[in-house]
Amino acid sequence: MFGLSDHLERLSAxxxxxxxxxxxxxxxxxxxxxxxxxxxxxxxxxxxxPVTMLKVLVLAA
Incomplete structure (x- = not known):
């Protein structure tokens, strides 16, 4: 149940x-x-x- 939130906390840390x-x-x-x-x-x-789409393109690259 808390797997995702724990994962995101570890990733952030x-x-x-x-x-x-x-x-x-x-x-x-x-x-x-x-x-x-x-x-x-x-x-x-x-x-x-458009800013969100720019972020998508940067991440895709």
């Missing part, structure tokens, strides 16, 4: 690389540039948060 990345890189600083680059000419709203 040992230096979770995702937590370190979040501390080192200010992804929100890219929001303005991403919104300008992803401007849709038809006025459609983006389906996914």
């Amino acid at each position: 040992n230096g979770d690389p995702l937590e370190v990345l979040a501390q080192v890189v200010d992804f929100e600083a890219f929001r303005t540039t991403l919104l300008a680059a992803l401007a849709y000419s038809d006025g459609a709203k983006e389906q996914y948060d």
Whole structure:
């Protein structure tokens, strides 16, 4: 029942690389540039948060 929370606590205590990345890189600083680059000419709203998608691409790389 508590396996996941225990695992996440141990991971965090040992230096979770995702937590370190979040501390080192200010992804929100890219929001303005991403919104300008992803401007849709038809006025459609983006389906996914561009900053979240940037994080996904960084992690995939």
